[in-house]
Amino acid sequence: MERPCVRAPRDEGEETRQALAAANLVDEEYDIVADEESVFVPVTDPDAVPGEFEVVTRDVPTRTRQRTPADVLGFEPSYERLGDIVILDENDPDRAADIADAVMASDLPVDTVVNRASKVKGELRVRDWDVLAGDGTETVHREYGFEYLLDISTVYFSPRLATERRRVTEQAEPGDHAFDMFAGVGPFVVPFAARGADAVGVDLNEAAVEYLRENARRNGVEENVTAVHGDVREVAPEYEGWADRVVMNLPHSADDFLDSAVTLAGDDCVLHYYDIQHEDDPFGPGERAVRDAADGYDVTVETERVVRSYAPHELNVCLDVRLSR
Numbered sequence: 001m002e003r004p005c006v007r008a009p010r011d012e013g014e015e016t017r018q019a020l021a022a023a024n025l026v027d028e029e030y031d032i033v034a035d036e037e038s039v040f041v042p043v044t045d046p047d048a049v050p051g052e053f054e055v056v057t058r059d060v061p062t063r064t065r066q067r068t069p070a071d072v073l074g075f076e077p078s079y080e081r082l083g084d085i086v087i088l089d090e091n092d093p094d095r096a097a098d099i100a101d102a103v104m105a106s107d108l109p110v111d112t113v114v115n116r117a118s119k120v121k122g123e124l125r126v127r128d129w130d131v132l133a134g135d136g137t138e139t140v141h142r143e144y145g146f147e148y149l150l151d152i153s154t155v156y157f158s159p160r161l162a163t164e165r166r167r168v169t170e171q172a173e174p175g176d177h178a179f180d181m182f183a184g185v186g187p188f189v190v191p192f193a194a195r196g197a198d199a200v201g202v203d204l205n206e207a208a209v210e211y212l213r214e215n216a217r218r219n220g221v222e223e224n225v226t227a228v229h230g231d232v233r234e235v236a237p238e239y240e241g242w243a244d245r246v247v248m249n250l251p252h253s254a255d256d257f258l259d260s261a262v263t264l265a266g267d268d269c270v271l272h273y274y275d276i277q278h279e280d281d282p283f284g285p286g287e288r289a290v291r292d293a294a295d296g297y298d299v300t301v302e303t304e305r306v307v308r309s310y311a312p313h314e315l316n317v318c319l320d321v322r323l324s325r
């Protein structure tokens with residue numbers, strides 16, 4: 001439909017939209033459109049548009065769907081969603097700010113936009129964030145029917161591992177003893193417990209353990225969950241020979257914890273061992289490390305799985321390894 005629109009150069013599109021929105025002139029009944037050079041923002045009252053803007057008549061579609069950040073920007077930005085937080089990975093601060101503005105102007109149900117400000121670091125695997133819009137870094141994330149309350153500024157959490165966590169947790173049977181050595185806020189522990197397993201989660205990060213307890217309550221599985229704050233190397237002897245299943249999701253240094261995993265293992269136990277290795281031999285180093293550590297056990301590698309690409313030529317992998325004696 002032909003409508004009055006403000007025409008702006010593409011690189012000034014978002015700035016223009018904001019100025020018009022501040023003056024309450026953006027016509028929300030119609031989509032903002034763009035061509036190679038310009039962005040066209042439909043306006044409600046062309047006579048009220050300040051003289052610095054050019055008003056033209058343009059065919060614009062009626063808004064029939066929710067407005068996405070791409071509709072506002074004129075290009076498809078890449079971002080991740082975690083609850084009501086949008087996570088960017090942008091090196092250029094101006095581009096990050098434009099995307100954050102567009103996300104907030106879109107119809108996405110978002111409260112906060114952050115940009116990665118560091119790699120995950122230290123033992124707790126937490127990263128720094130630049131908060132670009134909104135102010136809360138705590139959110140509720142939903143994954144395969146479970147809810148996780150977490151604060152990205154104090155705990156590790158990656159929504160990209162959802163499918164992998166489901167693959168592993170679906171292997172648990174009622175009554176299994178499942179031990180997560182690096183449990184975070186509970187995305188393995190809670191589904192294990194929901195399947196009727198007796199689940200123990202340990203983490204060095206006190207904030208993560210508090211969230212794990214809260215998440216067990218939120219998901220109604222607290223009776224099956226024991227959450228322990230501490231270094232798993234010190235906790236493992238208390239559970240010697242207890243586990244039917246052990247999750248080791250600390251991929252850069254899981255091999256340093258294999259002795260503790262073997263301490264935890266019962267007579268028949270599956271280790272879910274995460275590793276990051278070169279694509280030329282992604283599973284060999286992990287298998288050799290487990291065989292070296294599992295003295296007295298028969299060792300069978302049941303699954304070798306590429307979880308995701310981690311860096312050029314490096315893969316994040318999982319080995320499901322059965323130890324029996």
Ligand SMILES: C[S@@+](CC[C@H](N)C(=O)[O-])C[C@H]1O[C@@H](n2cnc3c(N)ncnc32)[C@H](O)[C@@H]1O
Pocket residue numbers: 123124125156157158161181182183184185186187188202203204205208230231232233249250251
């Ligand atoms: C990669 S995160 C995995 C968290 C969780 N499994 C998930 O999928 O979200 C690793 C976790 O291990 C914890 N961690 C690191 N060293 C530890 C140790 N020695 N004992 C217990 N937890 C440890 C960190 O605090 C972090 O929460």
